[in-house]
Amino acid sequence: MANIPVEALSGNRAQPYPGAPDNWKRFFSFSTDHKVIGIQYIVTSFVFFLVGGLFAMIIRGELITPEANLVDRTLYNAMFTMHGSVMLxxxxxxxxxxLANYLVPLMIGARDMAFPxxxxxxFWMVPxxxxxxxxxFxxxxxxxxxxxxxxxxxxxxxxTGTLINGQVLWLLAVAISGVSSIMGAVNFVSTIFKLRAPGMTFFKMPVFVWTVLAAQIIQLFGLPALTAGAVMLLLDITTGTSFFRPESGGNPVLYQHFFWFxxxxxxxxLALPVFGVFSEILPVYARKPLFGYRVxxxxxxIITGLSAIVWVHHMYASGTPGWMRMLFMFTTMSISVPTGIKIFAWTATIFGGKLRLDTPxxxxxxxxxxFVFAGITGIMLGSVPVDIHVNNTYFVVGHFHYVVYGTIVFGIYAAIYHWFPKMTGRMYYEGLGKVHFWLTWIGxxxxxxxxxxxxxxxxxxxVASYDPEFAFWNVLASLGGxxxxxxxxxxxxxxxxxWIQGEQAxxxxxxxxxxxxxxxxxxxVENFEQLPIVVSEPYGYGKDEPLVSNLAELSESPE
Amino acid sequence: MKMRLIVTLVGATILLTLASLWMGQQAYSWFPPEASAESKLIDDLFSFLVALGTFIFLGVTGTLAYSVLFYRAGRYDYSDGPPIEGNVTLEIVWTAIPIALVIWIAGYSYQVYEQMDVRGPMEMVHLHMPETMPAAYAQPLETGGLPSAEIAVQAKQWAWIFHYPGPGGQDVTSTELHLPVDHRIKLALTSDDVLHGFYVPAFRLKQDIIPNKTIDFEFTPTRIGTYRLRDSQYSGTYFAAMQADVVVESPVDYQAWLADASSRVPSPAYNRASFEYNRSAEQSVVRGWATVPPAPPPVVNYAPKQAPDSPPA
Amino acid sequence: MTSESAIANQVESKIVEEHNEEANSKFGFWVFLLSESVIFLSFFAGYIVYKTTSTDWLPAGVEGLDTHDPAINTVVLISSSFVIYVAERFLHDKKLWGFRFFLLATMLMGSYFLYGQAVEWQGLEFGLTSGLYGATFYLLTGFHGLHVMTGVLLQTIMFLRSFIPGNYDKSSFGIIATSLFWHFVDVIWIILYGLIYVWQ
Structure with missing residues (x-):
């Protein structure tokens, strides 16, 4: 790679402030450019992905044998607690x-978010x-x-009896994360409602923007409920109130309702934006419009609406009355209808297309x-009698890892590869990408x-230890981990x-x-030289129609 | 052309159906033995879901795989596919069928739940669901001359203690749960400290135990043998060690065991949490962080083990 | 400052020009308030569950709450919502002195409410740890009180900023938001009063 021209290194990356001397420094600054913030989010969280992964490997290391012999039980319990917390x-x-920060303003033709x-x-609350x-620790x-x-x-x-303990710090961290998420949600919803380019009606928005909107609305109505529960829990720990203390009349099951709501x-x-990513990527590499875009x-x-009325399915085996279990079984299963629509639409999108199997x-x-697999086990879990058996077992762990890893992390990887050229101006290495894909899928x-x-x-x-009859499957799982x-x-x-020396994109x-x-x-920095005037629906593959009416004015030097 | 498509579709459907039915049969072998009346109901329901799920999974992934294999763009083919944007009939079909399936699955599950009639937590909120169906497997407890009293299950960090009403009305305690086969069992679940979960995989039954509440729980064991009872709701440091054995035996054996147990002098039982906690306190091996100390080994009439290496009683 | 930030400011002002910032901010603030109201709804839901399911609701020796003084407090707080509206109208007509007068009146009424609440707290024979009754009472009134305090603080800032020449020429989003927040705090109090004092 010695023959790379020197200009390629400084190249096209002199953003967001044209003429900035050291442009990597902007990623460590209080930048208000949504694209810088987007990359700041992605890189920071990836570091924590590695930390959470390390915890996971300690967990899998302990579980490779039935006895609790690798780490102390308290350490093991701290590991699975922190693994879940960090990963989420x-x-x-x-x-x-x-990802949404980077993509939403670009996709709706805005120069930045509503409140930069x-x-x-x-973002700076995340660190x-x-x-x-x-x-x-x-x-x-x-x-x-x-x-x-x-x-x-x-x-x-x-x-330990101390006031500053792990649980209190954990609650504070979750609370700050909640404040950050609410600020983000207000920003996204305002941006999508108020900053769309001329001609960008709701039914011309890419599905990714729709899904981000749907997801952020959930943050707005859901997070405050968690905050309420967390405040009460914090008061119980620090001031000795009895909201959730059974010995003084409190109701621990009420916390579960707050939490799962x-x-x-x-x-x-998490899943909705990933559905958006699938809806963006599949048409590109299948060269066909997204099947049933509006639906x-x-x-x-619809998923957003239904998601607010299903939370009790986490509590089928908890202290819930029978009528509640039955009611929430019906609502839970009904979610499979809008998700099913998406899956069938994706399948129909690629059927008969001209597929190109690049890494994304x-x-x-x-x-x-x-996700299809996770959805099927999800329906099983939604059924009360089956859940009575598998609730709080590894079946649930398997199910939700198929969601959070098999679906969400896969979608994130797909998105990173797909928009990497846009974000960095460089192409990634396809071969390494394929190696990464196969390792990830087999793993x-x-x-x-x-x-x-x-x-x-x-x-x-x-569990830190288990009966020997479970050993075979655990060894496999650990190797996979x-x-x-x-x-x-x-x-x-x-x-x-x-990013350093890839081919120019x-x-x-x-x-x-x-x-x-x-x-x-x-x-x-300002994305568009002139705001685009959108004239057609997204995903016009094979239709040969213009997306905007002022293509020539969008950027200084269109290629 | 049209004919060929229909034949292909019908052929694929038949193959899928056969594969799904086979998977549904396989599903039974993924479980522990069926040791309660309820487990039979749940296994049938699960087998049905597996068959249905297999059909959907293979249907979708089969179509995806077919597309990946046969609709690849040529190396230098940069043209687009046909601009098909949707098909209203198809979309209505794949909305209506899932709705019908969901109603079917939920209805079936509802029926099974009603039949199980484990009842547990309903009493907690004093809201009774009208009993639309008789519990199919309930047997009057008087048959076989067994007392119709409840067995009290006491959970604490980290031990299970079972209280039986003895012949003379005294409280007979055990760290092993003995149950007569083919009788409707009534348990009263209580916890001394935190949430626990009463879970016997062989019975397919689980119920969280909530401190300061008594939860009634019913089921019918149907198979003689020894099974595992596990704590299923995370309860702190020694959560994983909180296990006990469930012995299902004939009513005669059960009566004999109860009589024998009630005559024994209470003695401390082996308790894994307590044992591990004391061992690490003594030997100053690598200690983790501070933990809630386990309750001392329970003193009970019947303990299957007094020490970690003692032979089973 | 470096040229970087100069360019950034320039870009930002361009964004502001193109999109009506005041309308966006107002929209965003509404979204925020809707979200904030869910916290209160959750607390209310919790209160209702506790009150209806708890076996011994009132702590020993506690008869219930006196409703007379809180009622006066309530009237003061609710009237202040109208007072701040008058202030807003004065600002709209560019009459700054009237604006300041009525804003100050709102602040005083809000402060009176907080004072009244503090007096009530002082006189109660139960505390935060007196069972679920004490815990929920102090949680609800305390969390609402924090919001009243925030409201008064925002009003103070708006009051002080009115002395900066030309502060409200370009945009009066600050006072719109403060006023909106104050109405929000009022509505929450009405529900809260109904739950805690009326429904005993």
Whole structure:
């Protein structure tokens, strides 16, 4: 690679402030450019993805043998608590907010988010959350060991008796993460409602924007409920109130309602944007319009609505009356209708297309397959009698890892590869991308598929030791877990080396249709020289119609 | 052409159906033995869901795989596919069929739940669901001359203690749950400290136990043998160690066991949490963080084990 | 400052020009308030569940709450919503002195409410840890009180900023938001009063 011209290194990346001397420094500044903030989110959260992955490998290391012999039980409990917390609050949420931050203004033809300073403030809370979470390892008593649900009374038991303990730090971190998410949600909703380019009606918006809108609405109505529960829990721990203390009349089950009223919809906060990613990527690499665009778009909002009335399915085996179990079984299963519509639409999109299996497409296709599987086990879990058996077993762990890893992480990878040329102005290395894909898919299957049979056999989740009959499946899962750890290496290598010295990317290397592909890679600070005037629906593949009426004016030097 | 398409579709559907039915049969083998009347109902329901799920999974992934294999763009083919934007009939079909399936699955599940009639937490909120169906497997407890009293299950960090009403009305305690086969069992679940979960995989039954509440729980064991009872709701440091054995035996054996147990002098039982906690306190092996200390080993009439290496009683 | 930030400001002002910032901010603030109201709704839901399911609701020796003084408090707080509206109208007509007078009146009424609440808290024979009754009472009134305090603080800032020449020439979003927030706090109090004092 010695013959790379020197200009290629300084190249087209002098953004966001034209003429800035060291442009990497902007990623460490209080920048208000949504594109810088987007990348800040993605990179920061990826660091925490690695931290959470390390915790996961300690968990899998302990579980490779039936006895609790690798780490102390308290350490194991801290590991699964922090694994879940880090992966949700410091990886999945922020990375998707990062993607949305980068893409939404570009996709709707805006120059930035509605409130750029609020946007930056929301991002800089993420490192604070991370530092708080990590610092809990160094307080007496160690980090929270009550699981990421923090169910009382276990979360109220404070064996060291100190005021500053892992659980309190955990609650503070979650609260700050909540404030950051609310700020982000207000910003996204305002941006999508108020900043759309001329001609960009709701039914001309890409599905990704629809799904981000649907997801952020969930944050707005869901997070406050979690905050309410968290405030009460914090008061119980610190001031001795009795909201959730059974011994003085409190009701621990009420906490579960508060918690799941947000935390189930939270899964859709993660999944919806990924559905958006699938809807963006599949048409590009299949060269066909998204099948049933309007229905797919609207089904996102239906999911938002339904997500608010299903939370009790996490509590079928909890202290819930029978009528409540039955009612929520019906609502839970009804979610499969709008999600089914999406799956069938994606299948119909690629059927009869002209497929090109680049890395983003591979991840998207595998993500859809994993999601179909997760959806089917989800219906099983929605059925009360089946759930009575598998609730709180590894079957559930397998199911939701197929969602959060098999679907969401796959979608995130697909998105990163797909928009990498746009974000950096460089192409990634296709070969390394494929290696990364196959390692990830094999690792995912090996890690999470065996959790289903072992759960059906009756292995509870969150155990540090188990009966020997479960050993076979656990060994497989552990090997898969280590493979997943390994799979991040080609990805990191690919990203770093391509960003430094990858081949220059044109403004639209995938021949994709969308406003973001009409301008330079990476886009200039203000995105569009002149705001685009949108004249057609997205995904016009094979139709040969213009997307905007003022193509020539969009950027200074259209390629 | 049209004929060929129909034949292909029908052929694929038949193949899919056969594969799904086969998977549904396989599903039974993924479970522990069926040791309760309820487990039979749940396994049938699960088998049905597996068959249905297999059909959908293979249908969707089969179509995806077909597309990946046969609709690849040529190396230098940069043209687009046909601009098909939707098909109203198809979209109505794939909305209506899932709705019908959901109603079917939910209705079937509802029926199974009613038949199980484990009843547990309904009493907690004093809201009774009208009983639309008789519990199919309930047997009057008087048959076989067994007392119709409840067995009290006491959960605490981290031990299970079972209280039986003895012949003379005294409280007979055990750390092993003994149950007569083919009788409707009534348990009263209580917890001393935090949430626990009563879970016997072989019975396919689970119920969270909530401190300061008594939850009634019913089921019918149908198979003689020894099974595992596990704590299913995370309860703190030694959560994983909180296990006990469930012995299902003939009514005669059960009566004999109860009589024998009630005559025994209470003695401390082996308790894994307590044992591990004391061992690590003594030996100053690598200790983790501070933990809630486990309750001392329960003192019970019947303990299957007194020490970690003692032979089964 | 560096040229970087100069360019950034320039770009930002361009964005502001193109999209009506005041309308966007107002929209965003509405979204925020809707979200904020869910916290209160959750607390209300919790209160209702506790009150209807709890076996011994009132702590020993506690008869209930006196409704007389809180009623006066309520009237003061609700009237202040009209007072701040008058202030807003004065600002709209560019009559700054009238605006300041009525804003100050709102602040005083809000402060009186907080004072009244503090007096009530002082006189109660139960505390935060007196069972669910004490916990929910102090949680609800305290969390609402925090919002009243925030409202008064916002009004103080708006009051002080009115002395900066030309502050409200370009946009009066600050006072619109403050006023909106104040109405929000009032509506919450009406529900809260109904739940805690009327429904005993």
């Amino acid at each position: 609050f410091l990886w999945s949420f922020p990375v998707l907010v990062g 300073r609020l946007n930056a403030a929301a 604070v959350v991370g530092i708080l979470m990590m610092s809990s 160094f307080v007496p008593g160690g980090p929270s060991q009550s699981g990421w649900w923090a169910y009382p009374p276990v979360s109220l038991q404070n064996p 947000y935390s189930h919809p939270a899964v859709y906060v 797919v778009a609207v089904s996102s909002l 497409m591979l991840f998207a296709l595998a993500g859809v397959v994993n 995912t299957t090996l890690n999470f598929l065996p959790m289903h049979p072992v759960g059906l056999m009756g292995m509870p989740r969150r 280590f493979l997943l750890g390994l799979s991040t290496l080609p990805f990191i290598l690919n990203m770093v080396s391509s 044109s403004h639209n290397p995938w021949r994709a249709i969308g406003l973001e592909w009409l301008i330079a890679s990476p886009p200039p």
